[in-house]
Amino acid sequence: MTKQKQAILNIIKKSDGHMTAEEIYMKAKKELPSIAIGTVYRNLGLMTDAGEIRRIAIPNSPDRYDKSTKPHEHLVCQKCGTVYDTFVTGLKEFLQQQAGVEITGYDLNLKFICDKCKPKNHI
Amino acid sequence: MTKQKQAILNIIKKSDGHMTAEEIYMKAKKELPSIAIGTVYRNLGLMTDAGEIRRIAIPNSPDRYDKSTKPHEHLVCQKCGTVYDTFVTGLKEFLQQQAGVEITGYDLNLKFICDKCKPKNHI
DNA sequence: TAAAGATTAAGAATTATTCTTAATCCTGAG
DNA sequence: CTCAGGATTAAGAATAATTCTTAATCTTTA
Incomplete structure (x- = not known):
């Protein structure tokens, strides 16, 4: 659990639940100004694979990241x-x-x- | 109905039904070697908006284009x-x-x- | 029949995501 | 301790996916 991953996870957990990677990046930057957008995507992918968060695909819209992994x-x-x-x-x-x-x-x-x-x- | 759009629509209608934009582009190039990938995306978007085809979003996968617009x-x-x-x-x-x-x-x-x-x- | 306006394709630009590599972090042998 | 070796990771570069811009083509009608 790096500080980058911690920051990303916190942002998602405190959010309304359906942020885009770009939105997460913008918020993370306030806390860790040197964080790279690639780091955000990489951690989002890892957390999705690990089942900590959920990825939502919507046509005509970038993927969203859901703080809840409960079926819904x-x-x-x-x-x-x-x-x-x-x-x-x-x-x-x-x-x-x-x-x-x-x-x-x-x-x-x-x-x-x-x-x-x-x-x-x-x- | 331009020859580019005609070619794209033909490829989709003759397909198994769920091609990616990249796959459609590769096939279209055989018929119209100068066609640009941007033209493929633009026409796919227009056709989707017009209800001629359907766009399918899947996590971890590029969008697919469905030849059928019947609900399924x-x-x-x-x-x-x-x-x-x-x-x-x-x-x-x-x-x-x-x-x-x-x-x-x-x-x-x-x-x-x-x-x-x-x-x-x-x- | 050709000028004006509308439409479109190609390629450029942008956005979204993944890959590469150098840096950081462990771990354990000396 | 402490530092070499290996594992992990972040940053930034690269690539993939999509949209935008502009010059060209097509229509219309005067």
């Missing part, structure tokens, strides 16, 4: 791109029943429009 | 990375019931080990 799903706002957590119970079983092969896991992104982006009714 | 799910082999189509019926309804917000769509990647990669029992 994501809501992705189609307007602003913000990622929210959500929990769909019984999904693993539902999917396993229909898949016809043994499922070792899954990634699910639900598309929606978040409240901030929903057009408001002006009186 | 993907099986991703955790060993070789190959992407297969699958159909989970009733999933939209299942998800909508539990999500608590209006779902406009979703991307689901099921993780598994494909037959080619499954360890065989040698006698």
Whole structure:
């Protein structure tokens, strides 16, 4: 556990949970000005492989890093791109029943429009 | 419909369905040697936005381009990375019931080990 | 039939990620 | 102790993935 890795992990754990590598880098720089973006990517990869954090791939968007590795799903706002957590119970079983092969896991992104982006009714 | 776009679309439609931009570029070059990789990406983006094809994001893997835009799910082999189509019926309804917000769509990647990669029992 | 505007491809530029190498950190023999 | 040898790591270089810019091509219509 180097100070670079510690800083990166702290930033993720204190975050809302779905930062990009670039955002993490910017924050880490305040603490360790000499840290390199490559170090951030390398540690994110290592931590992902080790199961300490989770990587989320979203079309048209850089990968996000999730502070929680508990199984859960994501809501992705189609307007602003913000990622929210959500929990769909019984999904693993539902999917396993229909898949016809043994499922070792899954990634699910639900598309929606978040409240901030929903057009408001002006009186 | 330029000859570049035509070539790209033909390659995708004739493919197994989940090529990377790089793979598409390599094939397109045989037909149009002067085509640029940027042109491939630009047209893939346009076609995706137009709903002619579908973009698939997978962690640790470049985006894939799916020849089918019909709603369906993907099986991703955790060993070789190959992407297969699958159909989970009733999933939209299942998800909508539990999500608590209006779902406009979703991307689901099921993780598994494909037959080619499954360890065989040698006698 | 050719000028004006729209569209597009090529290649340049940028962004995202991985690789290389020199530096740091252990470990244990002397 | 202490320093050589090996393991690990960070920084920065390199590469891969994607987007942007600009000059060229295509349309339209006057």
